[in-house]
Amino acid sequence: MECTRCGKDSTISTRGEKFCDDCFVDFLNRKIRPQLTHFRVNGSPDSKTVSPLIVVPINFRAASLALVDMLVNMRKLQMQKHKQMDGFRILCLYIGDLSDDVSWPWPEVDFEQIELNVSSIEQPIGIDSDTLTRSSKQDLEKIMTRQMILAYAKKHEAFTAFAYSMTKLSEITLAETVKGRGANLPALVTPDLMLDKVVYPLRDITSSELEKYCKITGLNKYIIPDAPVPSVTKRQSIDEIVHLYFTKVQEEFPSVVSTVSKISSRLSQTGEECGLCQPRYIGKSVKLCYACASIAKETEMKRKLDILDMYEL
Amino acid sequence: MKPVCENCFKNDAALKRPRNGMKVCKECFFMLFETEIHQTIVDNQLFARNETVAIGASGGKDSTVLASVLKTLNARYDYGVNFVLLSIDEGIKGYRDDSLETVKRNQVQYDMPLEILSYDKLYGWTMDKIVAQIGKKNNCTYCGVFRRQALDRGCVQNSIGHVVTGHNADDVAETVLMNLMRGDIQRLDRCCDIVTGDSSSRVKRSKPLMYCYEKEIVLYAHYKNLDYFSTECTYSPEAFRGTARALIKNLEAVRPSAILDVIHSGKQFQLSKKSKARQVRAVQCSQCSYISSNTVCKACVLLNGLNASEPKLRLTEDEGGAALPVRVLEKLQF
Numbered sequence: 001m002e003c004t005r006c007g008k009d010s011t012i013s014t015r016g017e018k019f020c021d022d023c024f025v026d027f028l029n030r031k032i033r034p035q036l037t038h039f040r041v042n043g044s045p046d047s048k049t050v051s052p053l054i055v056v057p058i059n060f061r062a063a064s065l066a067l068v069d070m071l072v073n074m075r076k077l078q079m080q081k082h083k084q085m086d087g088f089r090i091l092c093l094y095i096g097d098l099s100d101d102v103s104w105p106w107p108e109v110d111f112e113q114i115e116l117n118v119s120s121i122e123q124p125i126g127i128d129s130d131t132l133t134r135s136s137k138q139d140l141e142k143i144m145t146r147q148m149i150l151a152y153a154k155k156h157e158a159f160t161a162f163a164y165s166m167t168k169l170s171e172i173t174l175a176e177t178v179k180g181r182g183a184n185l186p187a188l189v190t191p192d193l194m195l196d197k198v199v200y201p202l203r204d205i206t207s208s209e210l211e212k213y214c215k216i217t218g219l220n221k222y223i224i225p226d227a228p229v230p231s232v233t234k235r236q237s238i239d240e241i242v243h244l245y246f247t248k249v250q251e252e253f254p255s256v257v258s259t260v261s262k263i264s265s266r267l268s269q270t271g272e273e274c275g276l277c278q279p280r281y282i283g284k285s286v287k288l289c290y291a292c293a294s295i296a297k298e299t300e301m302k303r304k305l306d307i308l309d310m311y312e313l
Numbered sequence: 314m315k316p317v318c319e320n321c322f323k324n325d326a327a328l329k330r331p332r333n334g335m336k337v338c339k340e341c342f343f344m345l346f347e348t349e350i351h352q353t354i355v356d357n358q359l360f361a362r363n364e365t366v367a368i369g370a371s372g373g374k375d376s377t378v379l380a381s382v383l384k385t386l387n388a389r390y391d392y393g394v395n396f397v398l399l400s401i402d403e404g405i406k407g408y409r410d411d412s413l414e415t416v417k418r419n420q421v422q423y424d425m426p427l428e429i430l431s432y433d434k435l436y437g438w439t440m441d442k443i444v445a446q447i448g449k450k451n452n453c454t455y456c457g458v459f460r461r462q463a464l465d466r467g468c469v470q471n472s473i474g475h476v477v478t479g480h481n482a483d484d485v486a487e488t489v490l491m492n493l494m495r496g497d498i499q500r501l502d503r504c505c506d507i508v509t510g511d512s513s514s515r516v517k518r519s520k521p522l523m524y525c526y527e528k529e530i531v532l533y534a535h536y537k538n539l540d541y542f543s544t545e546c547t548y549s550p551e552a553f554r555g556t557a558r559a560l561i562k563n564l565e566a567v568r569p570s571a572i573l574d575v576i577h578s579g580k581q582f583q584l585s586k587k588s589k590a591r592q593v594r595a596v597q598c599s600q601c602s603y604i605s606s607n608t609v610c611k612a613c614v615l616l617n618g619l620n621a622s623e624p625k626l627r628l629t630e631d632e633g634g635a636a637l638p639v640r641v642l643e644k645l646q647f
Contacts, residue, residue, distance in 0.1 A: 135567055177493060178564055178571055182578025233563050241567060245560050249494075253553060259496035266498045268583040290577050294570060 012212055021216045028213050032070050032201040038159075038193055039088040041078050051086050053158035054199075057149045058092045058111075060102060060224040062214045064163035067202055068092060069217055071161070072106055088159075093152060095145045105222050114152065118144050127276075127295055131302035135237035136295045139179065142239070143277045143292075150196060150279050159197045164189070167207035167246060169200065170260035175242040180291040184271040184278060189264045196279060206257065320345065327536075331528035332569060339536050346533055350521055351386050357507050359477075359519050362393035367428075367468050367476040370398040370419065372412035374534045375479030377419060377541035379522055382533075383477070384423050397473065398423075401463045402431035403456055404439020405547055412542040422540060430467045432459055436616055444548055446619060452548050455615055462603055462612045468516045480520040483527040483561060486572045489579035490557045498588055505579035515604070526572060 003010045003020035005027075010018035019027060043049050056071065058064045071090050078086050094113045104111055118129050118141060129137055153160040164172065169189050176185055191199050202210065214220050229240045236244075250257050274289035275281050288296055315325040318338035326336035330345075337345065354360060368383065370376045380398065387394055400416045403409050413429065420427040433439045436459060444452050468476050485505060492501040503509065508519045522530065534541055564571035584592065597603070598610035605611070 133568070174490070174493065177489070177578040178575055180574035180577045183581035183583075185578075185582075234566050236563075236567060238564060238567060238571070241560070241563050245556070245563075249556055252556075253494075256494050260494055263493060263496055263498065263501075266585055266588040268585045270583055272581070291574065294574070 014209060014212075025213060025216055028066075028205055028209060029070050029073050031204050032067075032074070035191065035199055035201040035203060036074070036088075038199070041082040041085050041087045043085070051088050053089045053091055053156055055149065055153040055156065055158045055160045056090060056092045057145075057160065057162060058094045059163075060094075060222060061163075061226070062211045062219070062223055063165050063168065063202060063207065065105070065219045065222055066210045066213045066217075067161065067163040068106060068109060069213075069219060070201070072109060091156070091158065093149060095148050102224065103222060105219060112152075114148060116141065116145060116148070126299065128299045128302075131299045132295065133298060134235065135239075136298055138237045138239060139291075140295060147279060147282060150198075153197065159193070159199060161199050161201050163202055164200050165202045165205050165207045165210055166261045167250070167257050169203055169264075170257045171239070171242050171246050173260050173264055174246070175239050176291075178238055178242065180294065181272075181277065181289065184274070184289065185264045186267050187271050187278065189261075203261065328532060331532075331565075332526045332573070334569060342532070342536070346525070346529060347382055347385060347389075350382050350525065351390060353507070353524055354386070354392075354521055357519070359508070359521060360392050360394045360475075363395075364393075364475060365395045365397060365473050367397045367399040367464070367471070367473045368425070369464050369476055369478040370400050370416045370427075371479075372400070372415035372419070372542040373479070374530055374539075374541045374543065375481055375484075375522060375527075377415070377539050378530045378534050379477065379479040380419060380423050380425065381537065381539055383521070384425070396423075396425050397471065398425050398427040399464060399467045399471075399473075399476065400427065400429045401460050401467070402429055402433075403460065404432050404441055406441055408544060408547045409440075411544070415540060415542040418540050428467055428471055430463050430470075432463065435459075435463055435466060436612075438616070438619055440548065443619065446622060449548055453554075455619075456548075458611045458615055462610070464518075465516045465603070474515070475517045475519070477519050477521055479522055481522045481525050481527050481530055482572045482576060483558075483565075485520070485523055485579070486575035487554065487557050487561055489575050490560065491554060494553075494557065498584060499592060501579070501582055502584050505576055505582075524573065524576070 001010045001013075001018045002008065003023050004017050005023040006020060008020040008022075011021050012019045012024045014024075039052065039054070042051075054071065056064065056068055058068065068090065071088075075086050075088065075090065091110045091112065094111070096113075096116045098113055127140065129140055132140065149160055149162075172189055173185060176182070176188055181188070187196070189200070191203075193199070214223065229244065230236050233241070246257060271278055272289035273281055273285055273287050274292050275283070275285040276288055276292040276295075278289070281287070316336045318324045318326045318341050319335050320337050320341035324338035324340065327339045328342060329336050330342065360366060368376065368380050370380060380396070383394075383396055386392065387396065398416060398420055400413060402413060416427065416429075419425075431439075440452065440456055443455050447455070464476050464478075468474065488504045489501065492498075492504055507521075507523050508517060510517045533539075561572065561575075564575075568574070593606040595604050595606060596608065598605040598613055599608050600613040601610060603610050603612065607614075609617075
């Protein structure tokens with residue numbers, strides 16, 4: 001079959017269209033532009049204004065590597081077209097430990113690493129991560145990672161571009177609904193250029209398309225594989241169950257992913273006050289939302305059981 | 314050694330409550346389960362004294378437990394409510410005819426009047442006939458739309474203004490996820506309301522078992538030896554709903570509170586101003602004057618489709634004509 005755009009031999013079939021490798025990469029690179037209209041080249045070559053900074057959180061999975069590649073390409077194109085002027089600068093951020101054998105594909109792009117510090121939030125909120133179930137522990141780590149990214153971006157007066165694909169956004173929507181964070185859903189998955197300064201450039205691209213992108217562009221070799229998911233359902237986390245569900249359901253009902261990813265944009269932005277998962281209340285409130293209160297309850301229950309054990313009751 | 318009941322600390326625990334893992338004896342389980350439903354009724358002011366309330370009874374576990382618990386609570390807390398069993402006969406041979414027998418026994422067991430309305434009488438179609446016409450693919454849509462309206466019509470015919478249904482927490486959570494996955498924002502907004510039906514609808518509907526886990530309903534029915542019908546509908550359930558149900562069960566295995574957490578999220582969802590502006594207002598159906606979001610209600614649309622596709626001419630038994638001897642001969646057996 002021929003590529004519907006250039007007539008060369010097609011290698012990929014997606015969205016009812018046949019693509020060759022080059023056209024597919026070009027197609028995805030264009031897909032992120034509608035989400036980044038705020039970062040057009042602005043001003044004249046002699047103006048001294050600095051273009052805005054975009055912090056891109058990296059986890060060395062296909063989506064984040066593809067996003068950096070696309071942003072690098074977009075910036076190069078801007079500089080070519082506008083006499084070396086750009087619309088944004090890129091800074092990549094990794095939260096957590098990183099082994100020495102991991103290599104960074106873009107020497108020209110700034111890269112920073114910060115240790116994940118879950119304990120900083122535990123004490124004021126009354127949560128001890130050692131007492132939590134695997135699911136809640138994962139949840140807490142994700143919340144903390146997000147908070148640290150947003151705090152870092154705020155400190156640098158930067159925007160944050162989360163590498164969430166359409167598939168990932170729908171997984172977050174469903175998983176957070178299941179955890180009881182329905183009220184805070186819009187704050188977690190809808191772009192906000194004013195308050196939190198967050199964008200989701202990959203929101204129109206599926207995870208399988210991003211995997212293909214990495215394969216074509218050779219970014220595959222930089223990917224750190226996901227940790228294995230336990231095969232027994234009881235040991236899986238909520239995020240893992242939802243991820244497996246979407247992997248299965250999109251084969252039979254392909255439209256579900258795009259439907260779910262768009263639903264939060266039709267919901268009101270009124271969130272529950274929470275000193276753990278809501279950036280605007282962190283440090284200002286010790287009140288917890290319904291979902292975070294359930295995590296805190298696990299610590300409380302564990303402490304009660306420990307006391308009962310201590311007195312052999 | 315058997316564990317002690319964590320509620321009364323006297324009897325041996327007989328079961329572990331699926332909703333919170335609490336180990337309780339049978340008596341405490343009955344009391345806790347019933348009290349929680351009573352609390353739901355009181356908190357939401359579901360009933361008024363001297364009100365007549367219809368219980369949508371299918372003969373299944375949910376409606377049987379609902380009837381049993383409401384009778385108990387009505388006597389214990391003196392609600393002063395008159396309960397009536399209201400059953401809908403969808404006309405499904407081998408399923409509904411058997412379950413209706415259970416409802417008839419429930420009528421005697423709970424000493425409540427019983428009203429049975431059939432699709433055949435209301436719409437001129439049974440589900441068996443509908444499936445023969447349209448196949449098994451979308452038959453649940455027809456059954457659901459017709460049943461909803463049939464319950465309302467049954468109430469109006471008997472001058473009843475309130476119908477309670479046996480929807481449990483698992484059903485509601487499943488509906489939240491289904492609406493989310495279908496992108497049905499209007500239904501997502503109201504599917505967690507315990508009372509539905511506004512001033513424009515003639516019949517108020519409520520779900521007193523909305524916070525009860527399906528597993529606890531089964532346990533209650535089992536330990537109370539309730540007489541219920543437990544066969545699945547012969548027309549298989551929707552494939553998509555099946556995936557949502559499986560997801561809920563997996564989530565419940567990991568975190569038992571997941572069902573209530575989904576309901577909590579469902580209650581928190583609020584439409585954006587834009588989506589609210591697009592919300593359709595309820596009007597009366599131009600054909601049957603039933604409450605509808607369009608000029609013609611969904612039941613009438615489906616019914617019109619069925620009637621239009623039905624063959625205009627049909628051979629009947631008593632019809633004479635030249636072909637009669639041949640038809641008689643065809644039926645002869647030696």
